[in-house]
Amino acid sequence: MRKIPQQQRSKELVARLVDATAQSIRINGMDKFTTHHVAELAGVSVGSLYQYFDSREDLIEAxxxxxxxxxxxxxxxxxxxxxxxxxxxxxxxxxxxxxxxxxxxxxxxxxxxxxxxxxxxxxxxxxxxxxxxxxxxxxxxxxxxxxxxxxxxxxxxxxxxxxxxxxxxxxxxxxxxxxxxxxxxxxxxxxxxxxx
Known part of the structure; x- marks a missing residue:
């Protein structure tokens, strides 16, 4: 199995988190979307999300x-x-x-x-x-x-x-x-x- 470089894995994870943010906003609206829901939709832990984004506002900006x-x-x-x-x-x-x-x-x-x-x-x-x-x-x-x-x-x-x-x-x-x-x-x- 081919190893994926860390930088590429990071880009893929960030892209998944951004897509999950859009999906969460579609489902819950701006007021009710949470970082927990975004992490769940992206299939990662909340801790992993916070390695790349400091807040829900950063997710929105991305x-x-x-x-x-x-x-x-x-x-x-x-x-x-x-x-x-x-x-x-x-x-x-x-x-x-x-x-x-x-x-x-x-x-x-x-x-x-x-x-x-x-x-x-x-x-x-x-x-x-x-x-x-x-x-x-x-x-x-x-x-x-x-x-x-x-x-x-x-x-x-x-x-x-x-x-x-x-x-x-x-x-x-x-x-x-x-x-x-x-x-x-x-x-x-x-x-x-x-x-x-």
């Missing part, structure tokens, strides 16, 4: 790093698509965002419901930077009629408007708007704002 990496991979695919049509770019981006929030059996919804308590600045910064990349790609072929120097400001406003609107809609237990209606309105808002 899990958010994993979510951010997955989000980055999906957004990078969008940025690399060969489209310069503004509406198409916005539609794909908004649809991707809603799909990402709805895709993981409730984890994103639980995170969204608790976003104000979490260290989400990296996720929001990633969304803003990606939107800025999209806008730069669009501007290479379609210069804005006025104030292209305000691109960074516009991307900040748009990214936050989209993110917080999605957060608000998804965190509602009984939303008054469907995902499809929300996507359509967000696309209209962004396209109108950029063409103004």
């Amino acid at each position: 899990m958010l790093d994993m979510v951010t990496l997955n989000l980055r991979a999906g957004l990078n695919k969008l940025v690399l698509e060969k489209t310069t049509d503004l509406r198409d770019m916005v539609e794909k981006s908004v649809h991707f965002g809603m799909g990402f929030l709805r895709a993981d059996d409730g984890l994103a919804v639980e995170l969204v419901r608790n976003w104000y308590r979490l260290p989400t600045q990296n996720v929001v910064r990633l969304l803003q930077d990606t939107l800025l990349d999209f806008m730069r790609m669009y501007l290479l072929k379609n210069p804005l009629a006025s104030n292209p120097e305000r691109l960074q400001i516009r991307s900040f406003v748009i990214a936050n408007a989209i993110v917080f609107t999605m957060i608000r809609a998804i965190s509602e237990p009984s939303p008054f708007i469907t995902d499809e209606e929300l996507e359509l309105e967000l696309v209209e808002m962004v396209v109108s704002f950029l063409n103004a």
